[in-house]
Amino acid sequence: MSVRRLAEDSVQPAAFAFNRENSVWAKQAIKKYPKGREQSAVIPLLMRAQEQDGWVTKAAIEHVATMLDMPMIRVLEVATFYTQFQLKPVGTRAHIQICGTTPCMLRGAEDLKRVCQHKIHHDPFHTNEAGTLSWEEVECLGACVNAPMVMVFKDTYEDLTPERLEEIIDAFEAGNGASVPVGPQVDRHFSAPQGELTSLNEGNGSAKPKRAAKSGGSEAANIPPSNAARPVTHDAATSPAIKSPSNVKATKASEGAASNPAAKAPAVARTIKNPPIVDGSLSEKPPVQAIEAPAKVVSLDDKNRPAAIEKPAVADDLKLISGVGPKIEVILHELGIYTYAQVAAWKKVEREWVDSYLNFKGRIERDDWVKQAKALAKGGEAEYIRVFGKKPR
Template identity: 80%
Template sequence: MSVRRLAENNVQPAAFAFNRENSAWAKLAIKKYPKGREQSAVIPLLMRAQEQDGWVTKAAIEHVATMLDMPLIRVLEVATFYTQFQLKPVGSRAHIQVCGTTPCMLRGSEDLKKICQHKIHHDQFQLNESGTLSWEEVECLGACVNAPMIMVFKDTYEDLTPERLEEIIDAFDAGKGDSIPVGPQIKRIFSAPQTGLTSLNNDEKPKRAKAANSDKASVPPSNAAKPVTHDEATNAAIKSPSKVKTTKGAEEVTSKPAAAAAPAARTIKNPPLAEGSLGEKPAVQTIKAPAKLVSLEDKDRPVGIEKPEIVDDLKMISGVGPKLEILLHELGIYTFAQVSAWKKAERDWVDSYIKFGGRIERDDWVKQAKALAKGGEAEYIKVFGKKPR
């Protein structure tokens, strides 16, 4: 690794201090560590300093060392060792990190670097003329399947072409970086195949009934009970009842006409015995009715709004990531105030729509959104005792 040094003194600020919000956050961060181990907070505090000023200054390193009662040289060692810390000024609107590791290189990262050289500066870590942009090449950014990719501050932009990177750079240079969706820049869902899901695209998991007291998995006979689909149940309503006899000793089962409506959950009390079960009856088999699908036309869908000029960062709500924020925007959800006003039916609708398995309730999105809408990050820290994600 090349030697990393602090920026020249002529660009170093005379002093550094956390602003009021970050100071409160830093004190809480230090308290997370056991007594005598408070110096373990050195990396989080340096990252917070970088987020505040855009880069890690000499004054910031000295300030963190004082806060943690830590030798200055130890903090300096941390700051110069980890490449996540920027030791000289970077672009005020975007510092673009281009992944140059093998997968990205094979899929065109060299062309992306040429775009950065053309649009920003020929050399890495150099500002453009207006001081708004800078760039560097980095090691793996962790989304190899969506190569090539870049990272701007904490957000990644994947599946890039040189043309798309030019559009992204122009947007950030114009102060409109928030208008660019993060993640894949093509019609790809997360890291799924570009052509769409090819497996695991069914939410229902198959259930296999095992014969009681059987040491080995047995193959059910051809007349074993099978799950009844909606269409089969409907067709069964038009047919006359039939009797199916099971293995000797079991009761005789007579099927009755099914209702024309969707079948409710029902139980088969005496299913046919599986081979090798020694005559015991298998466990009671339950067949569930098809899960209810939500529709965009449902009355419980939260009311959406037109995109306002100022959009809240919904990713500050624990449980909401970049992809989920895009889905919420598609539903017309842009502000904390909207989420904080959701009723139980609306929360259940959104949870079913995004297939979140009840996490909206578990993470208490409404309480989080109320705190963020009331006083931003400071109020969130006051309510939850930690910084929002």
């Protein structure tokens, strides 16, 4: 993908702000994400800024970064990566996106490009003299069966001819784009076949039997399928000819049991974790679901249990430690653990005891609770950010 940069400063507006309607919408969009994850709204906010001004300006990027408490470079990375964001001014009345992927190319997309070059500008991402129209070539727009096609803003116009595209461009240039019907521009309902049905058009869709071709000057009689006149003399449910391999095995087993009445029922299979393999394939012995050993019981009176304290007037927010959620915090409180300093002072045996008690399977070590707690105890979130380069949680 080519490098994408912001437009020159000479065309950049001095400031950006959402209008009243979009400002209300943006605040509601941010609230859709969990606390601490509001930055996930960066793409919807950038799209709304583009819809408001027609393109994403430097001022809009700065404004979104401020709203989401994000470094500007992070918002800039998103805006320059996704090609849906226009980084330069586009036509105020229409920016035409021509699909140039294989189906549209085979159906005349090159002719549509020549129309845009003639009526708008020879090069993409350039407006006409009035600044009302612009165009670009894009990847698949998702209506291959209706190729070739273009998209203007959020609407698609399909089954185009060069002449029809010229009419659509003239309509948008005159400010009458809303009057152009969206979708197929031919006698077609969405993606249905053009014109009348060419198959299954005899009412119930049943095909009439065809007569065989004439041979030697005489018409041959209708020949039924080779197995049509063959009477069925066996039970279809038990016929070996149509049994699945598993049914054949079951039949052989039942026949063997009938011939040997003294055969005993098979013993109960022992628990195994993996089925045995014979010559690269599973053996006949069916695997039995493994039963894991029960978790080790941890005693609350164990000497390795961390020391508990009385609940202080103001307890630390243990949820700031990555790996501690609301439920885990309640359990830690029940164990008498309320402060970062307690967690920071845990020795290895104490960490192992808590890990076993929570059945965390080593997560305390992997997430390094002690290092996180030391940073939080020393300087709160500011020290955590200095140590880990990000906000806690």
